[in-house]
Amino acid sequence: xxxxxxxxxxxPQVQEGxxxxxxxxxxxxxxxxRQAEQLRDWARGRDLSAxxxxxxxxxxxxxxxxxxxxxxxxxxxxxxxxxxGAWTGLSFDEIQRRWPAEYERRGREPGTFPPPRxxxxxxxxxxxxxxxGRLLSETQGNxxxxxxxxxxxxxxxxxxxxxPNRALSLPQPWGGLTEIALGDGEPQVKRLGVRPxxxxxxxxxxxxxxxxxxxxxxxxxCQAVAKRAGELAVQSGLPVDWELLNAACLxxxxxxxxxxxxxxxxxxxxxxxxxxxxxxxxxHHDLPQGAGxxxxxxxxxxxxVQGDRPVTLEERFEAKRALCGIPEALAAWxxxxxxxxxxxxxxxxxIG
Numbered sequence: 001x002x003x004x005x006x007x008x009x010x011x012p013q014v015q016e017g018x019x020x021x022x023x024x025x026x027x028x029x030x031x032x033x034r035q036a037e038q039l040r041d042w043a044r045g046r047d048l049s050a051x052x053x054x055x056x057x058x059x060x061x062x063x064x065x066x067x068x069x070x071x072x073x074x075x076x077x078x079x080x081x082x083x084x085g086a087w088t089g090l091s092f093d094e095i096q097r098r099w100p101a102e103y104e105r106r107g108r109e110p111g112t113f114p115p116p117r118x119x120x121x122x123x124x125x126x127x128x129x130x131x132x133g134r135l136l137s138e139t140q141g142n143x144x145x146x147x148x149x150x151x152x153x154x155x156x157x158x159x160x161x162x163x164p165n166r167a168l169s170l171p172q173p174w175g176g177l178t179e180i181a182l183g184d185g186e187p188q189v190k191r192l193g194v195r196p197x198x199x200x201x202x203x204x205x206x207x208x209x210x211x212x213x214x215x216x217x218x219x220x221x222c223q224a225v226a227k228r229a230g231e232l233a234v235q236s237g238l239p240v241d242w243e244l245l246n247a248a249c250l251x252x253x254x255x256x257x258x259x260x261x262x263x264x265x266x267x268x269x270x271x272x273x274x275x276x277x278x279x280x281x282x283x284h285h286d287l288p289q290g291a292g293x294x295x296x297x298x299x300x301x302x303x304x305v306q307g308d309r310p311v312t313l314e315e316r317f318e319a320k321r322a323l324c325g326i327p328e329a330l331a332a333w334x335x336x337x338x339x340x341x342x343x344x345x346x347x348x349x350x351i352g
Contacts, residue, residue, distance in 0.1 A: 035175025049141030078131030085118025111164025125154025
């Protein structure tokens, strides 16, 4: 059984909100270089026979760092990013202003409608399918393929049997990988768009706060929740995945101003490449039965911090009760209150 690791290059030096396709040959940013180093650490012990990469600089840098000293790296033109044509390097506002009809149709049919003089996700995916098929027929052993978010998504839609118009919903974070098992039958996607580590490092947490414009008071709340969760973990005496719990606490309110923010933040963590983290964060507002120790500790710690100030459960819930202006809100308040005390008992905590 062979394995193909499909990798998206690290974060490039591009201006946020502008297209970066085949015609934009930009290097990795400082964050992108660190992501490539994470991939290098992950690759140790993976028994890669070779790394194949798009010829664009951001992929070549990622591949060279990932491969290390002994794994050969080969350039493959068929792995280049989809061509964004006349829209290359432009902001989305400018594209909408200059090509209103095409922009509107691209929004409705993102996988099949190409930019002017450009390439669609479906076209790029077919090109990549041919390229990877040839590479597999010419090689043996496990391979790493370093390419781009657009062309990767186009090919993955074909592998998964999805409409190409679902391409943008597939997680392909910078510095992320997709694991594809190659046997006698059809290729099987085992892991889709995950980062090499199970949780972000501290510099990545801070980068996410910046990316999503998380307000400073909310960041302070998240840090206070992380401290309280650590105290509860020690008090419980239960085995805890400390790093995963700490990252979940630091990011649980990343998008607190969004509707249904717990679910929305969980979904963002999946897109950013940390699905396990997303599972914990998605339930920090309403804790289901059997959610696990780390999810329960995050849930409880969040209820024991108001702003960045420690409070008792009664203080927290009484403050929330005053905001319940309709019967449905009061019923939800009572449900969460009961579930909180139940979770504390399940963990053997006496927190009053």
